[in-house]
Structure formats: structure tokens, C-alpha cells
Amino acid sequence: MNNTIIGLGEALWDCLPQGRQFGGAPANFAYQATQYGYRGVAVSAIGNDSLGDEVLQIVKSKGLERCMPRTAYPTGTVQITLDDKGVPAYLISEDVAWDHIPWTAEMEDLAKEARAACFGTLACRSDESRRTIFRFLDTMAEGSECVFDINLRQHYYDVTVIEQGLGRATMLKLNDEEIEVMARLFQLQGDMEAQCRELLRRWPKLHTVILTCGVEGSYVFTETETSFQPTPRVEVADTVGAGDAFAACYVTQYLDGQPVGEAHRRAVTASAYVCTQPGAMPVMPKSICLH
Numbered sequence: 001m002n003n004t005i006i007g008l009g010e011a012l013w014d015c016l017p018q019g020r021q022f023g024g025a026p027a028n029f030a031y032q033a034t035q036y037g038y039r040g041v042a043v044s045a046i047g048n049d050s051l052g053d054e055v056l057q058i059v060k061s062k063g064l065e066r067c068m069p070r071t072a073y074p075t076g077t078v079q080i081t082l083d084d085k086g087v088p089a090y091l092i093s094e095d096v097a098w099d100h101i102p103w104t105a106e107m108e109d110l111a112k113e114a115r116a117a118c119f120g121t122l123a124c125r126s127d128e129s130r131r132t133i134f135r136f137l138d139t140m141a142e143g144s145e146c147v148f149d150i151n152l153r154q155h156y157y158d159v160t161v162i163e164q165g166l167g168r169a170t171m172l173k174l175n176d177e178e179i180e181v182m183a184r185l186f187q188l189q190g191d192m193e194a195q196c197r198e199l200l201r202r203w204p205k206l207h208t209v210i211l212t213c214g215v216e217g218s219y220v221f222t223e224t225e226t227s228f229q230p231t232p233r234v235e236v237a238d239t240v241g242a243g244d245a246f247a248a249c250y251v252t253q254y255l256d257g258q259p260v261g262e263a264h265r266r267a268v269t270a271s272a273y274v275c276t277q278p279g280a281m282p283v284m285p286k287s288i289c290l291h
Helices: 024-035 050-061 103-111 128-137 159-168 176-187 192-202 241-254 260-273 287-288
Strands: 004-008 012-016 019-023 039-043 065-067 077-084 088-092 115-120 146-151 169-173 208-212 218-222 226-229
Touching: 004 024, 004 103, 004 128, 004 218, 004 241, 012 024, 012 050, 012 128, 019 050, 019 128, 024 039, 024 115, 039 103, 050 065, 088 176, 103 115, 103 128, 115 128, 115 159, 115 241, 146 159, 146 241, 159 287, 169 176, 169 241, 176 192, 176 208, 192 208, 192 218, 208 241, 218 260, 226 260
Parallel strands: 004 039, 004 115, 012 077, 039 065, 115 146, 146 169, 169 208
Antiparallel strands: 012 019, 077 088, 208 218, 218 226
16 A cells, blocks of 8 residues: 545635635645645546636645546636634535546546545535546555545535445544434434444444534544544634645544544644634644644
């Protein structure tokens, strides 16, 4: 197994009040993975337009590898508004390039060598991209990590897509609002910990469930362990990309052999730092990356 980590799904421009930032959870995740010594690769699709040209420029400037075929559809955008606490709300454009991610020979090669890949429900909203994403995951080597950062956005998910993702996932990451949705969809009983443990029992490939609860802290559940970390109090610029930084840090630390509690502590530190910076792809201080 090598050190290739994939962010798989949407590639888009986050249109924030202070300006346009390249993002999308998969690219954010892949970029953050590079800061921990891994080869991060963003897999998506972009348009044959000026925004697509800018994607290629910004990805190159960030030192991030990419597999992003150009399509006849426009490059994706998301209009983001922030509340007084810096928490974002999203208006996501539809029928864009990342809704039409084609399967390519390059993707097949990446899937075969990937040590981990992170995906969510958003890019699975279209049939074409969903087929490509699940084919990618199914092509990955046995023993690799499939990280389902579920991201239940607006109406862009259904029970079937979630079940298909859970059936392939080894790690699941969700927040306190998403666990409530999951509890309704899958009749999960008890408190949030009981609900997360029920997910571990129902889907045999899952070995880890990560639950983030905003300012209330976060949890990591495995079959034998429970880790809790409080959320650091920081001055928030915005929270865009904080969850992706958390996921990337946790996964890389897990792959490095760190204990669950230590990987969790480091992930919380990384996420908190991103909250203090504008945009989703700040350069992380060496004090965080090297610990």
C-alpha cells in the first residue's frame, strides 16, 4: 500500500461574501492530506470554461494533484452566506461538470493504488457521477479505507444512496444534525452514541464512526473504544472546510498508526485552526502537521 489519498466527488467554487474560493469537500480533503506527508489527489470533473481554467491554476498553485476530466457542462459553483457565527448556508448549482464525472483509465489506476478515499452523498446526486464514484470505491484494493463523509446537503440524498455508501464505507463521519436524519431514515434507537453504535453493528465494513457536534465537541466510536474531545474556543473567520480538515487529519493519523484518541485530538486541533482562517485551504502550521 502506498501513500495515495483520494478526495472523490464535487469540485466547485465557493462564492463567499469576501470573494470566490476553490473548494468542494473532496478537494479540501485531498489538499489537507498533502500537509501530513501524503499524496493527495482530487478526483472530479470541470467544465471547458474560464472557471475550469481557474481550477487548474489554483490546484497547481496548491501543489495538489488532480484527475479532473473536462466536460461540456459548466464548472460548479456554490453561493455561500454566513451567519453571525460564521456558519455557512449553501445554494448549490445543478447539472454541472461534477454531476458528470466520467470513468477513465486514469481513475482506474488511481483507485487501484489508493490507500484511502473520501466521498459523500452530494456528488452521488446524479446517476453518472454516482456510478463513477462507486466503481472507484469497488476498484480499490482490499484493506484500503473508504471514508464516507456523508454531507447531507439540502435534498441531494436518499435512503438508497446512503445505504450504497454505507455498504462500501470503513469509516463514517457525520454531524449532530445528520445523525438525527439517519435515526429517522433507519429507525435508530437510543441516544446519539447508541445510534452510532447501531450503525457499526448494521454495516459490517464500518469500523469507525466519527460524530461532530459543533461547539459541544466530537466523538469517535469504534467497536471497543469511545473518544471524546471538546471543541476549542477560537475566533472564527468561517467554518468552511473545517470538517474536511478534521477528516483528513484523522485519516492520515489513523494510517500512521496513531491511537484513536490521539488521532482524534490532532484532528480537532486541525479543524479548529481552519476555523480561524478564511476559506477551506489554508496552509497548516508545522506545529499542527508535525505535532
